[in-house]
Amino acid sequence: MPLHRLRTYAAVAVIAFAALPARAQTPMDDPLDARDARRVDRMEKVVRELRDIVFKAQRTGAPVVVQPADTDARMGELSQRIGDLEQSLTRINGSLETTTHELELARRENEALKAQVKELGDRLAVAEKAATPPAPPEPPAEEAAVKRPPQEAFTAARQLMLAGDYDGxxxxxxxxxxxxxxxxxxxxxxxxxxKTLSVRSAHAQAATAYIGAIRGWPQTAWAPDAVVELARSLVALKKPADACQALAELPKRYPKAPAAVSSRAAAARTQAKCAAA
Incomplete structure (x- = not known):
């Protein structure tokens, strides 16, 4: 508020206040009622405040800032606090919504992960079951007591195969x-x-049997063919790298393998897409 305007207001108030005692000395029919008394008190208070403001401005020369009434200040402060609380609640609600959404996404991802783990477990169980060689059948009761000599048992099994009885x-x-x-x-x-297992496409069990047959790389007539049959079983099991590794050993271990075996080995290399030697 400009200083000259404050001075004018203060002068007017002082003149008005100075006139009050003279009027009070004028004979009146009735004394001031309570309402007039309160009005006079308020005017006195205003005059005192204006005088203090003017004197302060004269002493310091600084601009005068008239502060709002204490009640208005508190109401403004309370309104500000309420506004801050509303903003905080809005932020909290937004954070809760985001957290809820993230929890829902995490729950869905967890369920999907559980399903994947179960599927992988089932696949592993099937693969392990397929890789386990079948248990040899129990011999008939009448043969359990007395076993054939090893050579006789081998010859009987070979005759069944030559007769086309692959199951037997x-x-x-x-x-x-x-x-x-x-x-x-x-x-x-x-x-x-x-060989009998390969006939019925039991490739995992056949591969196990061939591995047992060529362990130690025996120098026999059937050993090169066993290597080729092992590679073919590995290709059927979708293990081309292992098949190529087995085929790579064939010329090293059996350089004099028959031509028919070498031809079948070349076909297996093509099937497994082995790199050229």
Whole structure:
């Protein structure tokens, strides 16, 4: 508020206030009522405040700022606090909505992950079951008491295979492997057992049988063919890298392999997409 205007207001108020005692000395029919008394008190208060403002301005020369009434200040402060609280509540509500959305996404991702884990577990169970060689069949009760000599048992199994009875030959060679773990023709029995398994596309069990047959790289007539059959089983199991590794050993271990075996090995290399040697 400009200083000259404050001075004018203060002068007017002083003149008005100075006139009050003279009027009070004028005889009146009735004394001032309570309402007039309150009005006079308020005017006195205003005059005192104006005088203080003017004197302060004269002493300091600084601009005078008239503060609002205490009640108005508190109401303004309260309104400001309420506004701040409303803004805080709005931010909290927004944060809660975001957190709820993120929790829902996490729950869905967790459920999807559980489903994937279950699916992988089922696949592993199937793969492990497929890779486990079948248990050799139990021998008939009448044969359990007396076993054939190893050579006789091997010859009987081979005759079943030559006759085209692959199911019977599979059981007979499996029984030989079980009954004669130290038999003189154990490795060859595993090789022929793998052949019977390959006939019915039991590639995982056949691969296990072939691996047992060529362990130690025996120098026999059937060993090169066993390597090729192992590679073909691995290709069927979608393991081309392992198949190529087995085929790479063929010329090293059996450089004099028959031409028919070498031809089938070349076809297996093409099937497995082996790199050129």
């Amino acid at each position: 030959a599979e059981q007979a060679f499996a029984a030989y492997v079980q009954d004669y773990p130290e038999g003189p023709r154990l490795a060859e029995a595993r090789y022929w057992w793998g």
